[in-house]
Amino acid sequence: MAEQPTSAPLAPGPRTGPVDAISVRDVTRDYRRPRASLRRPSPPVHALRGVSFAVPQGQRFGIVGESGCGKSTLLRILAGLDQPTSGSVAIDGRDITGLRERQLRFVRERLQLVFQDPMSALDPRMRVGDIVAEPLVAQGHRNRKERVAELLEAVGLRADAANRYPHQFSGGQRQRISIARALAPRPKIIVADEPVSALDVSVRAQVLNLIADLVDELSLTLVFVSHDLSVVRHVCDRVAVMHAGQIVETGSTEQVYEDPQHSYTRRLIAAAPTLDRALSGVSAADLNRE
Numbered sequence: 001m002a003e004q005p006t007s008a009p010l011a012p013g014p015r016t017g018p019v020d021a022i023s024v025r026d027v028t029r030d031y032r033r034p035r036a037s038l039r040r041p042s043p044p045v046h047a048l049r050g051v052s053f054a055v056p057q058g059q060r061f062g063i064v065g066e067s068g069c070g071k072s073t074l075l076r077i078l079a080g081l082d083q084p085t086s087g088s089v090a091i092d093g094r095d096i097t098g099l100r101e102r103q104l105r106f107v108r109e110r111l112q113l114v115f116q117d118p119m120s121a122l123d124p125r126m127r128v129g130d131i132v133a134e135p136l137v138a139q140g141h142r143n144r145k146e147r148v149a150e151l152l153e154a155v156g157l158r159a160d161a162a163n164r165y166p167h168q169f170s171g172g173q174r175q176r177i178s179i180a181r182a183l184a185p186r187p188k189i190i191v192a193d194e195p196v197s198a199l200d201v202s203v204r205a206q207v208l209n210l211i212a213d214l215v216d217e218l219s220l221t222l223v224f225v226s227h228d229l230s231v232v233r234h235v236c237d238r239v240a241v242m243h244a245g246q247i248v249e250t251g252s253t254e255q256v257y258e259d260p261q262h263s264y265t266r267r268l269i270a271a272a273p274t275l276d277r278a279l280s281g282v283s284a285a286d287l288n289r290e
Ligand SMILES: Nc1ncnc2c1ncn2[C@@H]1O[C@H](COP(=O)(O)OP(=O)(O)OP(=O)(O)O)[C@@H](O)[C@H]1O
Pocket: 031, 032, 033, 045, 046, 047, 065, 066, 067, 068, 069, 070, 071, 072, 073, 074
Protein backbone atom coordinates (compact mmCIF):
# COMPACT_ATOMS: atom_id res chain seq x y z
CA MET A 1 0.00 0.00 0.00
CA ALA A 2 1.25 3.48 -0.81
CA GLU A 3 2.62 5.45 2.12
CA GLN A 4 0.21 8.11 3.28
CA PRO A 5 1.13 11.75 3.83
CA THR A 6 2.52 12.07 7.37
CA SER A 7 0.74 15.23 8.39
CA ALA A 8 -2.67 16.56 7.63
CA PRO A 9 -2.42 18.82 4.60
CA LEU A 10 -2.46 22.47 5.55
CA ALA A 11 -6.10 22.81 4.63
CA PRO A 12 -7.25 26.32 5.38
CA GLY A 13 -9.48 26.16 8.45
CA PRO A 14 -12.27 28.50 9.54
CA ARG A 15 -11.08 32.10 9.36
CA THR A 16 -10.24 33.61 12.73
CA GLY A 17 -7.33 35.99 12.10
CA PRO A 18 -6.00 37.97 9.16
CA VAL A 19 -6.65 36.64 5.68
CA ASP A 20 -3.99 34.21 4.40
CA ALA A 21 -1.74 35.53 1.65
CA ILE A 22 -2.26 32.28 -0.27
CA SER A 23 -4.82 29.57 0.21
CA VAL A 24 -4.82 26.44 -1.94
CA ARG A 25 -7.71 23.98 -1.59
CA ASP A 26 -7.64 20.49 -2.99
CA VAL A 27 -6.07 21.52 -6.29
CA THR A 28 -5.67 18.99 -9.09
CA ARG A 29 -4.17 19.55 -12.54
CA ASP A 30 -4.36 16.95 -15.25
CA TYR A 31 -2.50 17.30 -18.52
CA ARG A 32 -3.63 15.55 -21.66
CA ARG A 33 -1.10 13.35 -23.34
CA PRO A 34 -1.02 12.94 -27.09
CA ARG A 35 -2.89 9.83 -28.25
CA ALA A 36 -0.59 6.84 -28.57
CA SER A 37 -3.16 4.99 -30.67
CA LEU A 38 -6.19 6.01 -32.69
CA ARG A 39 -8.41 3.60 -30.78
CA ARG A 40 -7.63 4.51 -27.22
CA PRO A 41 -6.89 7.95 -25.74
CA SER A 42 -3.80 8.06 -23.53
CA PRO A 43 -4.45 8.45 -19.82
CA PRO A 44 -3.87 12.00 -18.55
CA VAL A 45 -0.84 13.02 -16.48
CA HIS A 46 -2.01 13.83 -12.94
CA ALA A 47 0.54 16.60 -12.26
CA LEU A 48 -1.22 17.77 -9.06
CA ARG A 49 -3.34 15.39 -7.03
CA GLY A 50 -5.28 17.19 -4.29
CA VAL A 51 -2.83 19.83 -3.04
CA SER A 52 -3.96 21.96 -0.07
CA PHE A 53 -2.01 24.47 2.00
CA ALA A 54 -2.24 27.99 3.34
CA VAL A 55 0.48 30.61 3.64
CA PRO A 56 -0.22 33.29 6.26
CA GLN A 57 0.84 36.86 5.51
CA GLY A 58 4.54 37.35 6.13
CA GLN A 59 5.47 33.66 6.19
CA ARG A 60 8.37 32.24 4.23
CA PHE A 61 6.96 29.03 2.82
CA GLY A 62 9.13 26.49 1.03
CA ILE A 63 7.99 23.87 -1.45
CA VAL A 64 10.54 21.16 -2.01
CA GLY A 65 10.55 18.15 -4.29
CA GLU A 66 12.37 16.52 -7.17
CA SER A 67 12.01 17.35 -10.82
CA GLY A 68 8.60 16.33 -12.14
CA CYS A 69 6.79 16.42 -8.77
CA GLY A 70 4.53 19.26 -9.93
CA LYS A 71 6.25 22.37 -8.48
CA SER A 72 6.18 24.45 -11.67
CA THR A 73 2.58 23.49 -12.36
CA LEU A 74 1.62 24.62 -8.86
CA LEU A 75 3.49 27.94 -9.21
CA ARG A 76 1.86 28.70 -12.54
CA ILE A 77 -1.55 28.15 -10.95
CA LEU A 78 -0.65 30.38 -7.95
CA ALA A 79 0.39 33.16 -10.33
CA GLY A 80 -2.83 32.86 -12.36
CA LEU A 81 -0.89 31.70 -15.44
CA ASP A 82 -2.72 28.36 -15.48
CA GLN A 83 -6.00 27.03 -14.06
CA PRO A 84 -6.48 23.94 -11.91
CA THR A 85 -8.56 21.06 -13.24
CA SER A 86 -10.40 21.14 -9.89
CA GLY A 87 -10.00 22.86 -6.53
CA SER A 88 -9.44 26.54 -5.83
CA VAL A 89 -6.75 29.13 -5.12
CA ALA A 90 -7.23 32.40 -3.23
CA ILE A 91 -4.73 35.26 -3.11
CA ASP A 92 -5.27 37.65 -0.19
CA GLY A 93 -8.63 36.01 0.37
CA ARG A 94 -9.81 36.49 -3.22
CA ASP A 95 -10.63 33.37 -5.22
CA ILE A 96 -8.71 33.54 -8.51
CA THR A 97 -9.99 30.26 -9.90
CA GLY A 98 -11.60 30.69 -13.29
CA LEU A 99 -10.88 34.43 -13.54
CA ARG A 100 -10.17 35.97 -16.94
CA GLU A 101 -6.93 37.76 -17.78
CA ARG A 102 -8.37 41.22 -17.08
CA GLN A 103 -9.71 40.12 -13.70
CA LEU A 104 -6.30 38.71 -12.78
CA ARG A 105 -4.64 42.13 -12.78
CA PHE A 106 -4.69 42.31 -9.01
CA VAL A 107 -2.69 39.05 -8.86
CA ARG A 108 0.00 40.59 -11.10
CA GLU A 109 0.15 43.59 -8.74
CA ARG A 110 0.28 41.56 -5.56
CA LEU A 111 2.33 38.55 -6.58
CA GLN A 112 5.59 38.63 -8.53
CA LEU A 113 7.71 35.75 -9.76
CA VAL A 114 11.49 35.28 -9.68
CA PHE A 115 12.71 32.55 -12.01
CA GLN A 116 15.59 30.11 -11.98
CA ASP A 117 17.57 31.40 -14.93
CA PRO A 118 18.03 35.17 -14.77
CA MET A 119 19.60 35.28 -18.25
CA SER A 120 16.52 33.95 -20.00
CA ALA A 121 14.22 36.04 -17.76
CA LEU A 122 15.95 39.31 -18.75
CA ASP A 123 15.67 40.72 -22.28
CA PRO A 124 19.30 40.95 -23.48
CA ARG A 125 18.50 43.90 -25.79
CA MET A 126 17.17 46.09 -23.00
CA ARG A 127 19.19 48.20 -20.58
CA VAL A 128 18.88 47.15 -16.96
CA GLY A 129 17.14 50.42 -16.07
CA ASP A 130 14.40 49.73 -18.63
CA ILE A 131 14.05 46.11 -17.52
CA VAL A 132 13.52 47.13 -13.90
CA ALA A 133 11.22 50.02 -14.92
CA GLU A 134 9.00 47.86 -17.17
CA PRO A 135 6.39 47.06 -14.49
CA LEU A 136 6.41 50.74 -13.47
CA VAL A 137 5.59 51.82 -17.03
CA ALA A 138 2.59 49.48 -16.97
CA GLN A 139 1.48 51.14 -13.71
CA GLY A 140 1.93 54.67 -15.12
CA HIS A 141 4.50 55.42 -12.40
CA ARG A 142 6.13 58.87 -12.35
CA ASN A 143 9.72 59.37 -11.15
CA ARG A 144 10.73 56.01 -12.59
CA LYS A 145 14.43 56.90 -12.63
CA GLU A 146 14.51 57.51 -8.88
CA ARG A 147 12.53 54.36 -8.18
CA VAL A 148 14.86 52.26 -10.39
CA ALA A 149 17.91 53.67 -8.57
CA GLU A 150 16.27 52.87 -5.24
CA LEU A 151 15.49 49.30 -6.35
CA LEU A 152 19.00 48.69 -7.67
CA GLU A 153 20.44 49.93 -4.41
CA ALA A 154 18.04 47.70 -2.44
CA VAL A 155 19.47 44.63 -4.22
CA GLY A 156 23.08 45.72 -3.71
CA LEU A 157 23.82 47.17 -7.18
CA ARG A 158 25.02 50.68 -8.04
CA ALA A 159 22.57 53.08 -9.64
CA ASP A 160 24.75 53.27 -12.80
CA ALA A 161 23.95 49.57 -13.45
CA ALA A 162 20.79 51.00 -15.05
CA ASN A 163 22.77 52.05 -18.15
CA ARG A 164 24.26 48.62 -18.81
CA TYR A 165 22.99 45.39 -20.39
CA PRO A 166 22.33 42.03 -18.66
CA HIS A 167 25.32 40.28 -20.30
CA GLN A 168 27.65 42.77 -18.60
CA PHE A 169 26.79 41.26 -15.20
CA SER A 170 27.64 38.02 -13.41
CA GLY A 171 24.98 35.35 -12.76
CA GLY A 172 24.46 36.52 -9.17
CA GLN A 173 24.16 40.15 -10.25
CA ARG A 174 21.66 39.20 -12.95
CA GLN A 175 19.53 37.46 -10.35
CA ARG A 176 19.71 40.67 -8.28
CA ILE A 177 18.38 42.54 -11.32
CA SER A 178 15.49 40.03 -11.61
CA ILE A 179 14.71 40.57 -7.94
CA ALA A 180 14.74 44.37 -8.37
CA ARG A 181 12.33 44.01 -11.28
CA ALA A 182 10.03 41.73 -9.25
CA LEU A 183 9.97 44.29 -6.40
CA ALA A 184 9.23 47.24 -8.70
CA PRO A 185 5.41 47.05 -8.56
CA ARG A 186 5.58 46.79 -4.72
CA PRO A 187 4.16 43.25 -4.52
CA LYS A 188 3.13 41.71 -1.21
CA ILE A 189 4.02 38.17 -2.28
CA ILE A 190 7.18 36.91 -3.99
CA VAL A 191 7.14 33.46 -5.56
CA ALA A 192 10.68 32.31 -6.30
CA ASP A 193 11.15 29.25 -8.53
CA GLU A 194 14.59 27.71 -7.89
CA PRO A 195 16.12 31.22 -7.76
CA VAL A 196 19.67 30.07 -6.95
CA SER A 197 19.88 26.71 -8.75
CA ALA A 198 21.52 28.23 -11.84
CA LEU A 199 24.10 30.17 -9.79
CA ASP A 200 27.60 29.22 -8.73
CA VAL A 201 27.68 27.74 -5.25
CA SER A 202 29.89 30.62 -4.14
CA VAL A 203 27.17 33.22 -4.75
CA ARG A 204 24.13 31.19 -3.72
CA ALA A 205 24.31 32.16 -0.04
CA GLN A 206 24.56 35.86 -0.92
CA VAL A 207 21.45 35.79 -3.09
CA LEU A 208 19.56 33.71 -0.51
CA ASN A 209 20.49 36.20 2.22
CA LEU A 210 19.41 39.08 -0.01
CA ILE A 211 16.00 37.46 -0.59
CA ALA A 212 15.57 36.76 3.14
CA ASP A 213 16.57 40.34 4.09
CA LEU A 214 14.27 41.96 1.54
CA VAL A 215 11.35 39.75 2.60
CA ASP A 216 11.89 40.93 6.20
CA GLU A 217 12.46 44.59 5.39
CA LEU A 218 9.46 44.87 3.09
CA SER A 219 7.20 42.56 5.17
CA LEU A 220 6.64 40.28 2.18
CA THR A 221 5.23 36.78 1.99
CA LEU A 222 7.61 34.36 0.28
CA VAL A 223 6.92 31.12 -1.54
CA PHE A 224 10.26 29.55 -2.33
CA VAL A 225 10.49 26.47 -4.52
CA SER A 226 13.52 24.23 -4.71
CA HIS A 227 14.58 20.65 -5.19
CA ASP A 228 17.09 21.17 -2.35
CA LEU A 229 15.78 21.14 1.22
CA SER A 230 19.01 22.66 2.55
CA VAL A 231 18.45 25.74 0.37
CA VAL A 232 14.83 26.01 1.55
CA ARG A 233 16.03 25.65 5.13
CA HIS A 234 18.25 28.68 4.65
CA VAL A 235 15.31 31.02 4.00
CA CYS A 236 11.99 29.42 4.99
CA ASP A 237 10.07 29.03 8.26
CA ARG A 238 7.78 26.31 6.95
CA VAL A 239 8.08 23.72 4.25
CA ALA A 240 5.86 21.39 2.25
CA VAL A 241 7.49 18.35 0.67
CA MET A 242 5.97 17.39 -2.69
CA HIS A 243 6.15 14.00 -4.31
CA ALA A 244 4.28 12.85 -7.42
CA GLY A 245 1.79 15.71 -7.35
CA GLN A 246 0.99 15.48 -3.64
CA ILE A 247 2.22 17.13 -0.45
CA VAL A 248 3.56 14.24 1.62
CA GLU A 249 4.87 16.18 4.62
CA THR A 250 4.58 19.66 6.05
CA GLY A 251 6.05 21.32 9.10
CA SER A 252 8.51 23.88 10.36
CA THR A 253 11.64 23.75 8.20
CA GLU A 254 13.85 22.77 11.13
CA GLN A 255 11.47 20.00 12.19
CA VAL A 256 11.20 18.52 8.71
CA TYR A 257 14.96 18.76 8.14
CA GLU A 258 16.00 17.39 11.54
CA ASP A 259 13.26 14.81 12.01
CA PRO A 260 11.70 13.88 8.66
CA GLN A 261 8.62 11.69 9.08
CA HIS A 262 8.00 10.54 5.52
CA SER A 263 10.34 8.10 3.81
CA TYR A 264 10.43 10.30 0.69
CA THR A 265 11.64 13.29 2.75
CA ARG A 266 14.36 11.12 4.25
CA ARG A 267 15.46 10.02 0.78
CA LEU A 268 15.45 13.61 -0.42
CA ILE A 269 17.69 14.73 2.44
CA ALA A 270 20.06 11.80 2.02
CA ALA A 271 20.37 12.26 -1.74
CA ALA A 272 20.93 16.03 -1.88
CA PRO A 273 24.31 17.61 -1.45
CA THR A 274 23.46 20.23 1.18
CA LEU A 275 24.19 23.90 0.80
CA ASP A 276 26.11 23.74 4.07
CA ARG A 277 28.26 20.89 2.80
CA ALA A 278 28.73 22.55 -0.57
CA LEU A 279 29.67 25.82 1.08
CA SER A 280 32.16 24.16 3.41
CA GLY A 281 34.46 23.76 0.42
CA VAL A 282 34.21 27.44 -0.50
CA SER A 283 36.59 30.04 0.85
CA ALA A 284 35.52 33.37 2.35
CA ALA A 285 37.13 35.09 -0.65
CA ASP A 286 34.90 33.06 -2.99
CA LEU A 287 31.85 34.05 -0.98
CA ASN A 288 32.59 37.72 -1.45
CA ARG A 289 33.32 37.46 -5.14
CA GLU A 290 30.68 37.71 -7.86
N1 LIG B 1 2.16 20.85 -20.68
C1 LIG B 1 2.30 19.61 -20.21
N2 LIG B 1 1.75 18.56 -20.86
C2 LIG B 1 1.84 17.30 -20.38
N3 LIG B 1 2.49 16.97 -19.23
C3 LIG B 1 3.05 17.98 -18.54
C4 LIG B 1 3.00 19.34 -18.98
N4 LIG B 1 3.66 20.12 -18.09
C5 LIG B 1 4.10 19.28 -17.11
N5 LIG B 1 3.74 18.01 -17.39
C6 LIG B 1 4.02 16.82 -16.56
O1 LIG B 1 3.47 17.08 -15.27
C7 LIG B 1 4.33 16.61 -14.25
C8 LIG B 1 4.74 17.75 -13.34
O2 LIG B 1 5.54 18.68 -14.08
P1 LIG B 1 6.14 20.03 -13.45
O3 LIG B 1 6.89 20.72 -14.53
O4 LIG B 1 5.07 20.77 -12.76
O5 LIG B 1 7.14 19.44 -12.36
P2 LIG B 1 8.38 20.14 -11.61
O6 LIG B 1 8.41 19.57 -10.26
O7 LIG B 1 8.24 21.62 -11.73
O8 LIG B 1 9.61 19.66 -12.44
P3 LIG B 1 10.82 20.54 -13.04
O9 LIG B 1 11.53 21.07 -11.83
O10 LIG B 1 11.60 19.56 -13.84
O11 LIG B 1 10.15 21.61 -13.87
C9 LIG B 1 5.51 15.94 -14.97
O12 LIG B 1 5.23 14.57 -15.07
C10 LIG B 1 5.50 16.60 -16.32
O13 LIG B 1 6.04 15.73 -17.31
